[in-house]
Amino acid sequence: MKKGLWFVPLALLLAACQPPQPQEEETAATPPRPVVPVSQARTTDMDKTVSQADIDRRYPFLSKEDQQFVNTLIGRQNLLQLIAREKLIALDAQAQHINQDPDYLAQLTQKRIQLDDIFQDYAAQTLQEFWYAKQRKQGALQITEEEINEYYKKYPYEMTIRQIIVDNAEQADQLLRTLKSNRSRWKELSRQYNRAPETLRGEISFMPGEFLPDLEVIAANSATGSVQGFFKTAYGFHIIMKTSEKKLSRAEAEPRIRSVLENKKLDKLIESLQNKYEVVIYDKNE
Numbered sequence: 001m002k003k004g005l006w007f008v009p010l011a012l013l014l015a016a017c018q019p020p021q022p023q024e025e026e027t028a029a030t031p032p033r034p035v036v037p038v039s040q041a042r043t044t045d046m047d048k049t050v051s052q053a054d055i056d057r058r059y060p061f062l063s064k065e066d067q068q069f070v071n072t073l074i075g076r077q078n079l080l081q082l083i084a085r086e087k088l089i090a091l092d093a094q095a096q097h098i099n100q101d102p103d104y105l106a107q108l109t110q111k112r113i114q115l116d117d118i119f120q121d122y123a124a125q126t127l128q129e130f131w132y133a134k135q136r137k138q139g140a141l142q143i144t145e146e147e148i149n150e151y152y153k154k155y156p157y158e159m160t161i162r163q164i165i166v167d168n169a170e171q172a173d174q175l176l177r178t179l180k181s182n183r184s185r186w187k188e189l190s191r192q193y194n195r196a197p198e199t200l201r202g203e204i205s206f207m208p209g210e211f212l213p214d215l216e217v218i219a220a221n222s223a224t225g226s227v228q229g230f231f232k233t234a235y236g237f238h239i240i241m242k243t244s245e246k247k248l249s250r251a252e253a254e255p256r257i258r259s260v261l262e263n264k265k266l267d268k269l270i271e272s273l274q275n276k277y278e279v280v281i282y283d284k285n286e
Helices: 052-061 064-070 073-095 102-138 145-154 169-181 183-193 213-220 250-277
Strands: 157-166 204-206 227-233 236-247
Touching: 052 064, 052 073, 064 073, 145 250, 157 169, 157 183, 157 213, 169 183, 169 227, 169 236, 213 227, 213 236
Parallel strands: none
Antiparallel strands: 157 204, 157 236, 227 236
């Protein structure tokens, strides 16, 4: 059955309409089949049929509220009209050869490249997730209570530090000398010279195994309140002040220890993969 198009003001389309309650409860996951014959507007060779298939394609991308609305008669009709408007515009754009405009085609090409990159990133991340899941299922990353107890006996504490990171050794040496003689200037000098990323500013608390290994060793062997430095990492030259140290209960430490030990096993596993597949890192700046 073919029907002519009837138009409603844009303000009454999906987002602005208040959906009436459906008579029967319907799930949001699957759109119901049409209650009435679907409008069709046939013209030339291009697909100009507005049908349930169009609703099925659009439905998963609607908000839950709009899905509920589309499950009603008026909501379905409004969505069909909206899709019909879009197809009419597309038809006229093709008739005017707008779809051959060089700027339009260039923009589509750029978007396709962006979407391809997004897809490749998604594919890589999903593959890693499946790989992690398989390692856990096979027990490669399993942590025993005995391993947790042994780690807790050695490292039952949490340390807290502040740090200043600068770009060169000369400046780090000058700052270290100043702070060694006058720790009260820490905030002033940090505000003036600290180049640390936001995630490394302020106080940082960690158990052994949760932070940068070299800084963990220095912090573990420093008295609370002492200033130590300077130490070079990929971030720059570090000066640290140990602000506190406290013992953790077994219950507090367990999930953190489990994560540390799992990461250690993961590192060993990846190291074995490096020996197996010989991935080479090339950095032209080195």
